[in-house]
Amino acid sequence: MLHIICALKPEAQPLIDYYRLQLQPKAGAFQIYHRPETDSALTISGMGKSAAGAAVNATRDYFNSGKSDAWINVGTAGHASLPIGQAVITKKITDAGAGQTWFPSRVFTTALPVHELLTLDKPGREYRTELFDMEGAGFFQAVTKFATLELVQVIKIISDNASQSMDEINPDLLSRLITKNLPVIDEVIQQLLPLSKKQQQLERLAEGFDRIVQSRHFTASQRHQLKTLLRKWNVLYRREPLGQAPLEKRLARQNSATQVLEHLRDELDKAPVNLR
Amino acid sequence: MIDQIYIEEAIVEHPRARAIMQRYPGAVVTECERYTEIFNRKAQNFRLQKINPALILAKKFGNHVLPSPAEYAIGGKQNYYFSHMLNCIYDCRYCFLQGMYRSAHYVIFVNYDDFIEAIIEKIKAAGDDSIHFFSGYDCDSLALDPVTDFVKEFLPVFRQYPQALLELRTKSTQIRSLLAAEPMPNCIVAYSFTPEEIAGALEHKAPPVGKRITALRQLQARGWQIGLRFDPLIYQEGAQSQYEALFAQIFEQIDAQMLHSVSIGSFRLPKSFYQSLSRLYPEEVLFASPLDETSKGMITYRETLRDELWSFCKNALLPYIPEDKFFPCESA
Numbered sequence: 001m002l003h004i005i006c007a008l009k010p011e012a013q014p015l016i017d018y019y020r021l022q023l024q025p026k027a028g029a030f031q032i033y034h035r036p037e038t039d040s041a042l043t044i045s046g047m048g049k050s051a052a053g054a055a056v057n058a059t060r061d062y063f064n065s066g067k068s069d070a071w072i073n074v075g076t077a078g079h080a081s082l083p084i085g086q087a088v089i090t091k092k093i094t095d096a097g098a099g100q101t102w103f104p105s106r107v108f109t110t111a112l113p114v115h116e117l118l119t120l121d122k123p124g125r126e127y128r129t130e131l132f133d134m135e136g137a138g139f140f141q142a143v144t145k146f147a148t149l150e151l152v153q154v155i156k157i158i159s160d161n162a163s164q165s166m167d168e169i170n171p172d173l174l175s176r177l178i179t180k181n182l183p184v185i186d187e188v189i190q191q192l193l194p195l196s197k198k199q200q201q202l203e204r205l206a207e208g209f210d211r212i213v214q215s216r217h218f219t220a221s222q223r224h225q226l227k228t229l230l231r232k233w234n235v236l237y238r239r240e241p242l243g244q245a246p247l248e249k250r251l252a253r254q255n256s257a258t259q260v261l262e263h264l265r266d267e268l269d270k271a272p273v274n275l276r
Numbered sequence: 277m278i279d280q281i282y283i284e285e286a287i288v289e290h291p292r293a294r295a296i297m298q299r300y301p302g303a304v305v306t307e308c309e310r311y312t313e314i315f316n317r318k319a320q321n322f323r324l325q326k327i328n329p330a331l332i333l334a335k336k337f338g339n340h341v342l343p344s345p346a347e348y349a350i351g352g353k354q355n356y357y358f359s360h361m362l363n364c365i366y367d368c369r370y371c372f373l374q375g376m377y378r379s380a381h382y383v384i385f386v387n388y389d390d391f392i393e394a395i396i397e398k399i400k401a402a403g404d405d406s407i408h409f410f411s412g413y414d415c416d417s418l419a420l421d422p423v424t425d426f427v428k429e430f431l432p433v434f435r436q437y438p439q440a441l442l443e444l445r446t447k448s449t450q451i452r453s454l455l456a457a458e459p460m461p462n463c464i465v466a467y468s469f470t471p472e473e474i475a476g477a478l479e480h481k482a483p484p485v486g487k488r489i490t491a492l493r494q495l496q497a498r499g500w501q502i503g504l505r506f507d508p509l510i511y512q513e514g515a516q517s518q519y520e521a522l523f524a525q526i527f528e529q530i531d532a533q534m535l536h537s538v539s540i541g542s543f544r545l546p547k548s549f550y551q552s553l554s555r556l557y558p559e560e561v562l563f564a565s566p567l568d569e570t571s572k573g574m575i576t577y578r579e580t581l582r583d584e585l586w587s588f589c590k591n592a593l594l595p596y597i598p599e600d601k602f603f604p605c606e607s608a
């Protein structure tokens with residue numbers, strides 16, 4: 001699943017429209033948009049790093065997110081010289097207040113310029129060689145506590161620079177900046193999604209587990225053993241994926257957890273090992 | 277192709293760091309205080325990073341040379357290893373590095389002088405004891421040689437100290453620097469092999485077995501000492517006949533009498549490494565093979581299977597080589 005975190009509604013609106021996301025009722029303190037068909041969602045955090053962190057946590061709780069979900073913070077930032085409207089991907093994020101630093105891990109190639117980002121506690125007017133914003137560090141710190149680093153990215157669009165100050169920023173400009181960059185934002189998202197989906201598939205290798213444990217009593221240790229055995233069973237008997245009739249049929253006569261585990265072990269002992 | 281480089285602030289001006297960076301002019305360079313900020317982070321995914329690993333240039337402080345486990349010895353009384361690099365450009369599914377490190381990025385420690393100083397210290401302290409150094413534990417010794425200049429920098433040290441032996445452990449065919457250099461009796465180029473059928477399934481991105489044998493042959497013809505490493509021995513249906521064919525293929529092309537050493541070792545991993553690997557690659561048949569935990573906390577093949585493959589390979593190898601060149605590695 002993909003989660004987009006934006007600080008402001010004008011930044012979020014073009015993405016909500018582009019991905020055809022629907023506002024979720026009863027989503028708590030944050031506005032959360034979702035489209036189940038594409039497994040994508042967007043949360044509006046409000047300004048500041050604490051708000052960004054809180055939005056990440058609320059989104060995680062709402063969707064019960066796991067390690068295979070992809071996360072992206074899309075927003076605007078200032079920079080000394082980069083042109084207004086330039087999209088940038090970040091390589092180092094520093095929390096100016098706390099002095100803490102994070103390094104996003106990018107495993108795909110990108111044509112976007114790559115820069116450092118400094119997250120300030122208050123709006124800044126001192127333009128510098130790093131990008132500066134107010135959310136990036138809060139987002140990154142919160143999300144990397146539970147997500148997979150390689151599935152987390154921060155994209156910023158330059159909204160102000162030394163020759164065009166932040167006084168000129170207005171909701172309409174923010175929406176236009178995001179709209180103009182929808183193709184490049186989507187390009188990054190399309191690179192993240194297959195990685196996320198692949199990870200999701202790997203986590204599902206013990207599928208069939210729920211059905212087996214529903215009808216028999218398994219202790220915690222037996223549940224763990226069952227997961228391991230099911231994973232191996234699925235790998236060695238590739239042509240009979242879990243959840244389909246053959247395994248269920250085989251296990252139909254095994255009434256207890258012990259019998260199921262023994263049966264699976266016996267089957268695994270007989271399985272040929274072919275590495276290809 | 278490297279497109280991201282991390283470099284410690286303190287070595288930005290180091291000549292070797294600069295030379296390496298010049299090889300990648302298009303790479304995005306990010307400075308950090310210590311390489312561990314990137315390499316040891318939590319929540320990293322080794323498998324995902326392997327898609328596009330970054331290069332990390334760093335300085336190693338202390339522990340430049342460490343004692344190597346006795347069971348890995350090939351005749352030396354004192355045995356040490358050193359790692360100018362962490363991680364490998366190949367992607368062998370059985371490799372313990374995937375379980376040992378959180379990151380798949382390549383770390384190059386550019387302060388070779390400190391490694392060399394530590395090596396010389398050990399050599400001098402060893403006196404009359406035979407002393408061996410292994411360079412290919414935490415990386416492939418040669419795979420990035422055109423970038424690291426490892427051979428060019430470290431071989432001259434061992435030329436000065438003929439009583440010390442250096443093993444370069446590799447699967448690489450990057451042997452230009454060795455072919456250009458004068459062979460020396462105290463340096464062994466040891467190649468790792470599994471049969472083609474197994475290498476094709478597990479040794480991703482590594483040179484094919486045939487090309488490794490060609491490299492071995494060229495090195496031997498040039499006068500270099502060579503070694504063969506069948507470690508780990510990997511089981512699958514038909515493994516015995518596959519190993520038999522591999523031995524025949526190798527010994528048909530090299531001079532067995534001129535071999536320095538041959539070693540074999542069972543597939544084994546510390547339990548925690550195995551757990552990490554099987555989580556990273558849950559669909560991998562290797563980790564669904566019949567494995568057991570030994571009393572030493574290692575995960576290896578079930579005893580009968582392991583012993584069968586081991587004995588078979590030992591018996592299939594010994595007709596080709598004198599027994600004093602055979603070094604079984606029994607660490608499971």
